[in-house]
Structures are given as C-alpha cells and as structure tokens.
Amino acid sequence: MTGLYTAITSGLVFPLHERLKRHTSVAVRRGLEQTQWWPAERLQTLQVERLRALLMDVGRQVPYYRDLFAERGFDPQALRSLTDLQQLPLLTKPLIRANTDRLKHAQAAGLARFNTGGSSGEPLIFFIGRERVSHDVAAKWRATRWWGVDIGDPEMVVWGSPIELGAQDRVRALRDQLLRTELLPAFEMSEAKLDGFVAAIRRRRPRMLFGYPSALSHIARHAQQRGQRMDDLGIRVAFVTSERLYDDQRATISSVFGCKVANGYGGRDAGFIAHECPEGGMHLTAEDIIVEIVDRDGRVLPPGEAGEVVVTHLATRDFPFVRYATGDVAVLGTQACACGRGLPCLERIEGRTTDFVMAADGTVMHGLALVYVLRDLPGVRQFKIIQESLLSTRVLAVVDDSVRPDFEAHVIGRFQQRLGASVVVQVERVQAIAPEKSGKFRYVISQVAGRPVPETGRHA
Numbered sequence: 001m002t003g004l005y006t007a008i009t010s011g012l013v014f015p016l017h018e019r020l021k022r023h024t025s026v027a028v029r030r031g032l033e034q035t036q037w038w039p040a041e042r043l044q045t046l047q048v049e050r051l052r053a054l055l056m057d058v059g060r061q062v063p064y065y066r067d068l069f070a071e072r073g074f075d076p077q078a079l080r081s082l083t084d085l086q087q088l089p090l091l092t093k094p095l096i097r098a099n100t101d102r103l104k105h106a107q108a109a110g111l112a113r114f115n116t117g118g119s120s121g122e123p124l125i126f127f128i129g130r131e132r133v134s135h136d137v138a139a140k141w142r143a144t145r146w147w148g149v150d151i152g153d154p155e156m157v158v159w160g161s162p163i164e165l166g167a168q169d170r171v172r173a174l175r176d177q178l179l180r181t182e183l184l185p186a187f188e189m190s191e192a193k194l195d196g197f198v199a200a201i202r203r204r205r206p207r208m209l210f211g212y213p214s215a216l217s218h219i220a221r222h223a224q225q226r227g228q229r230m231d232d233l234g235i236r237v238a239f240v241t242s243e244r245l246y247d248d249q250r251a252t253i254s255s256v257f258g259c260k261v262a263n264g265y266g267g268r269d270a271g272f273i274a275h276e277c278p279e280g281g282m283h284l285t286a287e288d289i290i291v292e293i294v295d296r297d298g299r300v301l302p303p304g305e306a307g308e309v310v311v312t313h314l315a316t317r318d319f320p321f322v323r324y325a326t327g328d329v330a331v332l333g334t335q336a337c338a339c340g341r342g343l344p345c346l347e348r349i350e351g352r353t354t355d356f357v358m359a360a361d362g363t364v365m366h367g368l369a370l371v372y373v374l375r376d377l378p379g380v381r382q383f384k385i386i387q388e389s390l391l392s393t394r395v396l397a398v399v400d401d402s403v404r405p406d407f408e409a410h411v412i413g414r415f416q417q418r419l420g421a422s423v424v425v426q427v428e429r430v431q432a433i434a435p436e437k438s439g440k441f442r443y444v445i446s447q448v449a450g451r452p453v454p455e456t457g458r459h460a
Helices: 004-020 025-035 040-061 063-072 082-087 093-098 130-145 170-179 191-204 213-225 247-257 368-375 407-419
Strands: 112-116 124-128 155-159 181-185 208-211 237-240 260-267 271-276 282-284 289-294 306-313 324-332 345-352 356-358 364-366 380-389 392-399 424-429 444-446
Touching: 004 025, 004 170, 025 130, 040 063, 040 082, 082 289, 093 124, 130 260, 130 271, 155 191, 155 213, 170 181, 181 191, 191 213, 208 213, 213 237, 213 247, 237 247, 247 260, 260 345, 271 289, 271 306, 271 345, 289 324, 356 380, 356 444, 368 380, 368 392, 368 407, 392 407, 407 424
Parallel strands: 155 181, 155 208, 208 237, 237 260, 380 444, 392 424
Antiparallel strands: 112 124, 260 271, 271 282, 282 345, 289 306, 306 324, 324 345, 356 364, 380 392
C-alpha cells in the first residue's frame, strides 16, 4: 500500500519539480500507462505515425538528415511501415563524432551536453533535449510502478556516474531529500566503504534499491561475509541497469536483500530501452523506441536471432538518434508476456560486443565462457579478464587462502582449451581490482581489433 508521503510526492511534489524544469513527464507517463495495454498491431501503427512525423521534421530542420535524405532520395512523408526505415544507414558513434553540430535541430533549445566513455576510451559527445528527457523519465517511472513502488518511497542508489555524483549541489540535495533518495558512490569498494554502505542501507530501510548489478551484488556478498542480515528491511525490489545481469548476481541480490530483482536495459545515448516486469518479460518502451536487431553486415534479423541492437528514439528531434548502433548484442522475443501488456520483449540481452572474445582460430564466443572458469573456483573473490590480442590474454584475480594450489596453471589450461593452445595467458594475483571510471565493474574486456558481432549459433 502506498503511504501518504509517497502519494503526495508522486502526485504533487515530483510533478511540480518536472513542471519547473519544463518537462512533460507526468502527461507522458499517464499516456504510457494506457498504451502499454494496447495490442501489438496498434502499438506498431503508433510507431509508424511517430516515426513519419520525426523524420519529416528532422529532414527539414537537421542539416545531417536533410543532406542524407537528399542523397538517398528518401521521402519521409512516403513512409508506410517500419521496414521503410531500413532505407537509411546506421548511425554509428564515429558518424556522431564527425557530425555533432550538424545533428542539432535548427530550433533546438535547452540542449544538455552528455558523453559516454565506452570501451575504446574515446568519449561520445551528444546532446539531449527536454522532450527526450521527459519521455525517458516517464518510461522509467512507469516501469518503477510495475513493482508496487513509486517516486517518494525510500530509495538507495548505488551509482558511479560523474554526472550524478558531480552535481550534488544544494538544490539537488534538497530534491533528493524530498524524494527520499540517498546516493552511495560506487567508485570505491574498500572494506571500510562496504561496511559504511551496509550500515547506510540498514539505517535507510529503503523500499527499493537502484544500481549496477556488480555493485549491488558486491555489497550483498560483503554483508554475507560480515554475517549481517539484510532481508529484514522491507526492501521490495532492486532495480539493476547499465551492465549485463548475471544469474548468480540476481540470485545473490535477491537472497541477501530478500527482494525481487528487476533488470533494466538502456543508456544515456540510446535511452530507456527495456525493463523487466514482475512476470519476467523484458518489455521494450515501444511507444518511444524502435528496436532492430542486425547482423554484422547491417541486415535486419528476425525475432529469435542474436545480433547488434539498433535503436531509433522517437523523442529525439532536437538531436536525433535514428538507427543508432548501440554496440550491444541481444535477441528479440517471439512470445507475448504473461502480464498481458502488448509491449514487445527482448528474449535475451547478451552484453556488449566488447563482452565477446575471439579464439585464435577466429571463433567468436561470449566472455561467459571464460567467466565461468573463474567464477566456479573456490577462493576467487574478484577477477577481471582482459583480451589484449588474439594471442594474449591477461587475468587479474583477488584470491584468499582457500584457493587451489595450482590456481594459475588451472586457469591457464582452461583458458587455452577455449582460446587456443597458442594463446599466452598471464594470471596475476592482485590485492584489489578498481572499478571503471564510471563505477562499474567489468568482468571481461576485449581489445581485439575488428571484433565482429557474433553470428547466430556461434555465440557461447
């Protein structure tokens, strides 16, 4: 049951906050809560209508698309189905970097500058307008309410983005206090910091957690090691996003915190793409986002086949993301969800292309093939796998006294079985493994040049 404070916050305080920021999040969310029950055919008609309107506008007002449409002889007004979108090329990160100013709408106002780090280390700089922010906030808000919690319920956020952590000024601090949100920085995970996180969560007694799955599972394991119970706090759900959610992470978070785990998928660049409902379906935000799955040659694949996720965000006229290649690998679902929503689902999210490794003979496999080797070994507390080249892979590992005596030899042998006998595998015991600059923990990083998206049937 929603408490009085939560009802006032979600019904009055937060809407006022959004109105002051000139966001339309409240109206958009109300609309989304209606359209989520539409049948798939009606949702697809809505997508086509919104796509046509978006492309007609940007074809006139965005220099990059005005020139592209003229070059291709593409008439957005003639668009009749989602397959017509395939007449346009993919929008890649290098293209955005080369055309940043030309991608801005002539009448764009109030654009906010963002960037993502990416595995290459080269940031992607892009801009987001108020329409996009409003729709992303509304989509996240709708999905939050699926789980019986709402804005204003006590929330603990474990995050590491400099955008959030660098903006803790008085206004934001007051907002977080009113919304009953507390932020824990995920940059450092020392024993002392983890003790503090556990104590903070127990003090706050949140109704929901939000954060990277690696960070939340790390805190959960630490609480277990300390013998500290965390399942008596009344936590209803842990929302995880921004990384691949592994089965063991889900199990650990759920068991230790005594709550369900709701997986979310998206990013600052591509938007809020999908969220898990209580029935387990990873529902696409179909009203705002068109998702295509493509093979390595850019051909669209049918549901059930794995390929790269390509996103067209329909609320990005200020700085359009049309057929944006995300670098993620996923599979579109073939079945409707038992919850009854007409929103299509992702069957699987397999990670980023950098989560895949390539054997010496060119075979592409998911990094899980290597992750399982280390994860199943007693005494291994933390690890990171770095594929530096086809013939060189480095393993960093934090181990305790219970690790097997032949640890290094065992790992080298198992890795060479998968990658090839000619591959040099270096295993280094370290005291700690620092997270990425964003605060995320990545288990696998492949630096192999020209790494392809795996073909269907060849990914592990």
